[in-house]
Amino acid sequence: MIAFIDMHREKFGVEAICRILGATECGFITSRGYRASKIRPRSARSLRDEMLVEELRRIHQENYSVYGVRKMWHAMRHAGWDVGRDQV
Template sequence: MINHLRDDFGVEPVCRELDLSVSAYNARRKRPKSARRRRDEQLIEHIRRIHTTSGETYGARRIHRQLQALRRGAGLLGHRGPFADVGCGQRR
């Protein structure tokens, strides 16, 4: 958000309005992307590719189904489901 506003208003006024120190903003900018952020960016690329390949006709349900099929084909889901390693969805 700050990156979008800094050209028009400058970093300091935007940070002041958001009650954020400029040093915290600069520290965050210099930090490398998290693993979660990198995975999300890859997922967004896959979603855009599926949407474009479908002639921009696939909606959320079809894209979700296509992503599940791709993950299953790549062996990413495993036999217990996508969240089995973190204890979700297990029967008790």
């Protein structure tokens, strides 16, 4: 939702977008909540996920980009990453 607001804030404004979106599946966001999310430090999970994406791309390319989820999960564990299949 934050990315959506970032894309359209110049045209419509943050307050108007938050008012129109109102209650959503992932919760209610206000303009105050949006501004707070912009200065809040990134979570440990999002930082780790970013590292995992880079590593997944590297391992996938090393294996000719043919590995599926199961083989990628095994390759990640073989490379020393303790990840679940849902993270692959």
